[in-house]
Amino acid sequence: MLLAFLAGAISGAAVALLFAPAAGEETRQFLTDKARESRERAVAAAREGREVIRRQKDQISSAIDRGRDAYNKSRHGEETA
Secondary structure: OHHHHHHHHHHHHHHHHHHOOOOHHHHHHHHHHHHHHHHHHHHHHHHHHHHHHHHHHHHHHHHHHHHHHHHHHHHHHHHHO
16 A cells, blocks of 8 residues: 555656646755655554554454453363363
8 A cells, every 4th residue: 555655656746747847946846845745644654554553463462361361261160160
C-alpha cells in the first residue's frame, strides 16, 4: 500500500511538471512541498500501521492468556476429579 502511494505521488508530480511548466525555482519549491507532504503521509501511515499491529498483538496476547487460564482450570479440575 505504501509503495502504491509513493508511486502515485511520484506520477502525480511528473504529470504536474509536464502539464504546468514553471520557472526552476517554482518547480523546485513545488517538488519540495510535494515531497514533504508525501513524507508526512508516509510517517502517518507508518504510525497508524504500528498502532494496528500493537492492538493486534495485545488481542493475541490476551487470547493466549485466556486460553492458558482455561487450560489450567480444566487441568486442575481433572486432577481433583
